[in-house]
Amino acid sequence: MAQPTTIKGGKVVVTLGNDATPIVYSAPCGFTSKSVQLDKALGDTLLPDCDDPDAVGWLARDAESLSMSVSGEGVLAEESVEKWLDAFHDADSVPVKVVITFPTKSITYTGKMHVSSFSFEAPQSGRVTSSVEMQSDGEMVRTVA
Secondary structure, three states, X not given: OOOOOOOOHHHEEEEEEOOOOOXXXXXXXXXXXXXXXXXXXXXXXXXXXXXXXXXXOEEEEEEEEEEEEEEEEEEOOXXXXXXXXXXXXXOOOEEEEEEXXXXXXXXXXXXXXXXXXEXXXXXXXXXXXXXXXXXXXXXXXXXXX
């Protein structure tokens, strides 16, 4: 039996870009976990049975749109708190690059995203933690190298 080729969590890197030309990307410090979700919105169309109008029809589904969301959580790091706050307060979406690195290839998504939420929690004891949610704004271009 062949074993699957897997990667560790540090091989998924979420970076934010700046306003320079070309864009310079850097990974904000503090994430201890990240999640990347790809979504496809579908539209339903009922297909009737032409031979038996009383029969229950089947649904046909057509792709209508694609979107990507990224979430992360971890410690609230001084080194990156202003970067997250600047991205949240920006009325425009910000450049984002997500890189998933396997031993023989890497998959990169590049595009613009809105920081839709930024929160932090201050427990009575322990470290202050934070969480971030981002939503794509237009196409996230996928490249494989």
